[in-house]
Amino acid sequence: MVQNIIDVKNLSKSFDISSKEPGLKGTIRHFFRRQTKKLKVIKDISFEIKEGEIVGFLGANGAGKTTILKMLCGLIYPSEGSILVSGYLPFRRKENFLKNITLIMGQKQQLIWDLPPIESFYLNASIYDIDQFEAKKRIKKLSEMLEIDEELFIPVRKLSLGQRMKSELLAALIHEPNILFLDEPTLGLDINAQRNLRKFLQKYNKETNATICLTSHYMKDITSLCERVICVHEGSISYDGKLDQLLKKLSPVKEILIVCRSEDDATKLENFGFTVKNKIKNEITIKIENNNITSSLKTILNNFDIEDLFINEPPIDEIIGRVLIKKNYDF
Amino acid sequence: MLEYRVEIALWAISGIIPFFMLNIWTNNNLNESINMSDLMLSRYFLCAFFVRQFSVVWVVFSFEEDSLMGKISPYLIQPLNPFFRYLAQHLAEQITRFPFALIIAFFFFIFNPESIWIPNLGILVLSIISTFLSFLIQFLIQSIVACLCFWTEKASSIERLLFIPTLFLSGLLAPVVSFPKYVKSWIYLTPFPYLIDFPANLLSGNETNISGGLSMQILWIFLLFPLFRKIWSKGTKKYTAMGS
Numbered sequence: 277m278v279q280n281i282i283d284v285k286n287l288s289k290s291f292d293i294s295s296k297e298p299g300l301k302g303t304i305r306h307f308f309r310r311q312t313k314k315l316k317v318i319k320d321i322s323f324e325i326k327e328g329e330i331v332g333f334l335g336a337n338g339a340g341k342t343t344i345l346k347m348l349c350g351l352i353y354p355s356e357g358s359i360l361v362s363g364y365l366p367f368r369r370k371e372n373f374l375k376n377i378t379l380i381m382g383q384k385q386q387l388i389w390d391l392p393p394i395e396s397f398y399l400n401a402s403i404y405d406i407d408q409f410e411a412k413k414r415i416k417k418l419s420e421m422l423e424i425d426e427e428l429f430i431p432v433r434k435l436s437l438g439q440r441m442k443s444e445l446l447a448a449l450i451h452e453p454n455i456l457f458l459d460e461p462t463l464g465l466d467i468n469a470q471r472n473l474r475k476f477l478q479k480y481n482k483e484t485n486a487t488i489c490l491t492s493h494y495m496k497d498i499t500s501l502c503e504r505v506i507c508v509h510e511g512s513i514s515y516d517g518k519l520d521q522l523l524k525k526l527s528p529v530k531e532i533l534i535v536c537r538s539e540d541d542a543t544k545l546e547n548f549g550f551t552v553k554n555k556i557k558n559e560i561t562i563k564i565e566n567n568n569i570t571s572s573l574k575t576i577l578n579n580f581d582i583e584d585l586f587i588n589e590p591p592i593d594e595i596i597g598r599v600l601i602k603k604n605y606d607f
Numbered sequence: 608m609l610e611y612r613v614e615i616a617l618w619a620i621s622g623i624i625p626f627f628m629l630n631i632w633t634n635n636n637l638n639e640s641i642n643m644s645d646l647m648l649s650r651y652f653l654c655a656f657f658v659r660q661f662s663v664v665w666v667v668f669s670f671e672e673d674s675l676m677g678k679i680s681p682y683l684i685q686p687l688n689p690f691f692r693y694l695a696q697h698l699a700e701q702i703t704r705f706p707f708a709l710i711i712a713f714f715f716f717i718f719n720p721e722s723i724w725i726p727n728l729g730i731l732v733l734s735i736i737s738t739f740l741s742f743l744i745q746f747l748i749q750s751i752v753a754c755l756c757f758w759t760e761k762a763s764s765i766e767r768l769l770f771i772p773t774l775f776l777s778g779l780l781a782p783v784v785s786f787p788k789y790v791k792s793w794i795y796l797t798p799f800p801y802l803i804d805f806p807a808n809l810l811s812g813n814e815t816n817i818s819g820g821l822s823m824q825i826l827w828i829f830l831l832f833p834l835f836r837k838i839w840s841k842g843t844k845k846y847t848a849m850g851s
Contacts, residue, residue, distance in 0.1 A: 353844045371686040386681035
């Protein structure tokens, strides 16, 4: 039986936030009587993640998904509740725990700006007690997987965003962590770079059985990497489960565009009893429930002379978008 | 690369306050009041320049920026305290400064050939140790102030409060011996005279209590280090990883 590697119970996090009115008056008032309020950004959440799982955290901006990742990796201290990651309390930042995890933030970098990435790799190798020979081997292996080579010897500031991101990933993985926390790792990358990064993460997960917790606003990252998603809405979990189950539940029908041989056939089909979305000349779009697709298509093909047929999946962004604004999904 | 070389040269030149002070002291014959000959004074300020070159610290500014921008986040989850990175940066810069400091000293001797002296090996070694201890004291003081970023977000303002006593009491502007006796006795209880005055006097061959000075430096390190650890441990609990 696969063990839980992350165990979160009744976790909450609050921040003290100060606010200031605009203008000189507001500034003076803010200086003498600063007004702060406690903002609860994570509200009593619980979940478990099994070893080797890739879990996507979905949520609108400010929903709290990055805060959850920061608490899981021990960067910030939880206000209430408990977190156990790989048997450790993350915030204690024990050496063995830190050697087991990594955090990659799309908009933050750890590479030394003025030096080539290779220098940062060897520095990280020393920090993680990896000897030169082993470090060289790992750098070679990871650079092959990430398809970077000459870039290793060019100062970071001269690299493109995609090359930099790959180098960041290499720096973050040189100690071969078992748990990866990725906060929008594909942010700002072009389509090819995004695809390569996803391929790399899939391969890394497959080869090392690493657990990956991921946040991303790109649905393609989530759909191609994560079987399971945790949707966060205003600091609470609104859905925790399989992604395909969520999609099925939220989008129970498929749209089918049928191109008939004649307009008469299209009219006959319109009156056959299907839910029709629209009809333009010999083209008709009908809606069919997911569990009736096969039988309905059989009926159509047997009874009508059809030129062409297209099954349209509803846009995933649209479905997920609906999830992000709803408080609770209980299936 | 040219801009880097110029930047390094500017770092070294920016530390020439002791030479200005030497000029003020000798032109106004102020040294007579403290029983220091021109020669002793010029060697003192040259040594103050050297000590300053190898003990200058700016960790509070780097840490403040990194902390407020969330740049220390990746370093906080590595099995090495991020302050070791800053320490390494400082040491690397000191090595880079060395040839430029030698060039400045060379020109100083050209204009003041009577000041040339060669300290004996024992004194040289003790001076290097003392300068390094001075650097550690300053690094620890600034690191403690830097940790206040976790509470105030603008720790460099607090550091500026410390800058004034450091400037006046460390021996950078005037040897501590020039202060009135009563004030001096108080100054020696603070860490400031052990930052520049003591190592500069040691290196220049002026009369100084070597064992007492080194002991005080070590004592301050022993006092400051646990304080830093405590504040660091409390501060990281307050860290919000802003900007990331």
